[in-house]
Amino acid sequence: MWKLKIAEGGPGLFTTNNFIGREHWEFDLDAGTLEELAEIERVREEYKKNQFKNKQNYDLLMRMQLRKENRSGPIPPPVKLQESTEEITDETVTSSLRSALSSLSSLQAHDGHWPAEFTGPLFFLPPLVMALYIIGDISRMLSLNHQTEIIRYLYNIQNEDGGWGFHLAGHSTMFGSGLNYIALRILGEGLEDGENRAMARGRKWILDHGGLVGLPSWGNFWISNLCIGFITQNIMLCYARIVYMPMSYLYGRRFVGPITELVSLQLNWNKARNTFAKEDLYYPHPLIQDLAWGFLHHVTEPLLKRWPFSMLREKALKAAIGHVRYEDEVSRYPCIGCIEKVMCLMARWVEDPNSEAYKLHLARLPDYYWVAEDGLKIQGLGSQTWVVVFAVQAILACNLNEEYGQTLCKVQAVWTRLHSTQQLSMPDYGWQVFDVTSEGLKSENGGYPAWELVTASSWMQKFNPTEVFEDPLFGGEYVECTSSALQALALFRKQHPKHRRTEIDSNISKSAQYIQDVQEPDGSWYGNWGVCYSYGTWFGVAGLVACGRNYKNCAALRKACDFLISKQLPNGGWGESYLSCNNKVWTSIKGNREHVVQTAWTVLTLIEAGQAEIDPTLIHRGVRVLINSQTENGDFPQQEITGTSFRYCGLQYAAFIDVFPLWALGECRNRVLLRKA
Known part of the structure; x- marks a missing residue:
């Protein structure tokens, strides 16, 4: 039976932090009861039956192991809204949140992070x-x-x-x-x-x-x-x-x-x-x-x-x-x-x-x-820090810290060792994704790249020899990186208003202008690291709001809301195909099916932009889809691919289903329902 090992070293390995965040799988001949082995074979066969419908696995081997090790008790059953007219109340959303939070807590490793598959290519x-x-x-x-x-x-x-x-x-x-x-x-x-x-x-x-x-x-x-x-x-x-x-x-x-x-x-x-x-x-x-x-x-x-x-x-x-x-x-x-x-x-x-x-x-x-149940594959790299950062924000958005404080305490144990890095995975990996406080990484146009400052001229992209990627050689600035840097600087300025104020103000102003400059005419933003316009628009809106823009004083935010509203499906959800990244135009999932992660991104975007103050009905419809999509285990279904890179290559972030629907429900409870009450 395969076992996931967490934060363990071995011969020939070096570390800067006692292997915090390290994940690797080993085969143990003596592990597993007959019931567990039979269940593993069952989920493998189930995946095989549906391989042409949905190639994204559910990470079931990892989920089975961690839920057994954590012994966190039964997960509260989720609620279901039977009628389309049934009102969404604080009690309903809170019940879903407790179920989702219990599920997320049961998947936490002993060193505080959330292991998850990060594959796709x-x-x-x-x-x-x-x-x-x-x-x-x-x-x-x-x-x-x-x-x-x-x-x-x-x-x-x-x-x-x-x-x-x-x-x-x-x-x-x-x-x-x-x-x-x-x-x-x-x-x-x-x-x-x-x-x-x-x-x-x-x-x-x-x-x-x-x-x-x-x-x-x-x-x-x-x-x-x-x-x-x-x-x-x-x-x-x-x-x-x-x-x-x-x-x-x-x-x-x-x-x-x-x-x-x-x-x-x-x-x-x-x-x-x-x-x-x-x-x-x-x-x-x-x-x-x-x-x-x-x-x-x-x-x-x-x-x-x-x-x-x-x-x-x-x-x-x-x-x-x-x-x-x-x-x-x-x-x-x-x-x-x-x-x-x-x-x-x-x-x-x-x-x-x-x-x-x-x-x-x-x-x-x-x-x-x-x-996982589909076999052994190679990850691009780990996503430990990436998932921890999103998960912490999702948990805090729920405002149920007294009930789930232990989960945050376990995160703090790992975060104190990881906070000085900007890696996607773990410190031993050595490469930053981007430094959100470095003036040296900001381009002249105010945008931020993913790894390092762009120094090549645009004409040199003509020598891209890969045939299968767009702009892989020299990179560029991205709305996601720029928005993240802007949000961090705006928060820092609020907490330390006198520290290098002139530089920070100038940086925020240029970055905000960059975000507005790269907005598409239809009000969306192209997402480079997620699928696609639903992801990029979330970051674009969050960046503008962080520097003081709101629905009333910013036309860019109003256009963004109008764009997302125009893409809402009849059942209230949103679903965007990875083909949007290739085609550079919003492309719905085949059959106009909703996607829980993209529905969550869009709900977060509309709340952030202030749509709830104008008409919360659209947000309620999206939240209804999330509530009714929740499984008996408190998590959400693994659907179409949600990540991308260099506009053509799809990425599977398996942990997104555990984080973003939870985050959207938490924001709805605290910023829409409770504020209304």
Whole structure:
């Protein structure tokens, strides 16, 4: 039986805070009663039955374990509003809040944080399988139990047409199909294996869509170790920069894994240099990029193989591996994310297969594993701090602190160790998401980026080589980051009105102007890290309200309310598809179905903007949907994907269903119902 381990160390691991927030899964042969093992098999089968309806799992293995360990007693049953005309009262909402708070408390780890899956992209797991296969450590690092769960997951995420998507909710692509099919073959699956000949159907999809020559550049890297780049690294976004450092090192070293019967395949890669499957091509190369890459390949590359130009390559290789070493050491070997982790691991092994660095890399691999009813997958990184911050705000919004104070006390125990960081996951991860008090991270236009100050010119985005992302190389400013920074500074100014007042006032003014400048003509804001306009509009409104705007004195807030009201469904909820991120226009979920997380975001937005003072009926209708969606366990259903990155890649934040509906109900109780009373 799989067990989630919290805040535990091990050989080859380093920490700055006694491993607070660390999560990893281990298989325990002796764990679990017969009833528990039977329940695990039941939920696996239930997921399998519905895999094509909703690929988002419910994190049931984690929920079963933590609820047993916490022994928090029975969860109060939620209420249901039977009639559409039944009034929403303080008693009704409070009952739902107690049920949701009890559920959230039962899922809290002993170190105070809330473990949760943070996955979605389907190109995270295959590179690890390929890397360990090339290195020869796949059997040592992935036990039979690991491999069984990985195979389960790879089959579970296969689409009905036989292919695999770019992310969980996406249509089949060559990137997803090629990499996941190869991973299954490496793990021992035969040409006809899998339920309903899953492997044969996967192979057919690949061949029917042009074969592996249609892979985008990241896919080509993994199956041929071929990637060329020339952009100066110090102006690239840290996330992209750390991808291309090990990638360029491996290419410069001309590293190719051992040619075995399994992987032997003759392809004319030079002929297929600019060939991409149409299903993958989100960002086509501009002509200038293809010309630049062609010049580098046919002219520059031959020169770099000959003396004295080869000396320049040797110098560049030393610089590249130096950057890789630095990233390893400052992050204590988890690296900034799973993509970079596997590439850095490969680079350090190629540099020295017997090095201590390679061993330290292997020790941190379990930090990225996550096991649920759909199998074992790789997380992009952890979301520990992210979830803690949202959960605390949700709990405080309920104003039931006397009843649930113990939950907040457990949070404080971990938060005192995490508050000095701005990481998405935990301090050992080493990279900030953004520093909400740093003037140095604010761009000239008043906006804030996600990681670091944008220094590249916009024209350089024309050399984006990924084909599958938009603006991944240099980043940009985001309404979510700007709003968060603005809210923090406004709160700080209120508590310390005399401290650097002129600088803070100027900063808040510029950030507020940026938020208004990036508002869409229809009143919405584009969300870059959540789906999509419902998420971005919540941040845009919250930022403007934090600096003194309100419904009466700010036309931007009124437009935002009008936009959200226009998207309300007949049943009172809201539901936005991840396709909004791709299409850059609000796209409803198929069948005009509501989504509890997006309904919660919208309720929070309308309350924050002051809509309750104008007409609370619309808010009440949304709250009714949340109350009636609550399950017997006090939580809410896991529905369509809620996160996104770089406008095309869907992300699954499994904990959002535990946090945002609770937060919306709490704000409704305290700022709408009690204020009215």
